[in-house]
Amino acid sequence: MVFSERLKELREQKGLLQRxxxxxxxxxxxxxxxxxxxxxxxxxxxxxxxxxxxxTAERELIQLWLADKVYDVLAEEDCASGVLNMVAESIREYGK
Incomplete structure (x- = not known):
């Protein structure tokens, strides 16, 4: 939940209310x-x-948001690290 923690931190730094x-x-x-x-x-x-x-940088928040989504999918998997390595390799080889 790194996205939500960063969101709260940024909001508080700006002195904004949730509403x-x-x-x-x-x-x-x-x-x-x-x-x-x-x-x-x-x-x-x-x-x-x-x-x-x-x-704040859009890229930073998008990365944190995506990281949370990936974590939600893989957190309980024993092979999570291996899957992440495979995905990283695929991105390097075929990705943007």
Missing amino acids: QLASALEIDTPMYSRIERGERKAKREQVILLAKLLE
């Missing part, structure tokens, strides 16, 4: 709070908007 970000995302405050606690996943469009609102 302010929730309003900008057009969601209610409890839903935003769940995103910040890692209980609900933000949508990609929301992550991009949050980067703008929090004046």
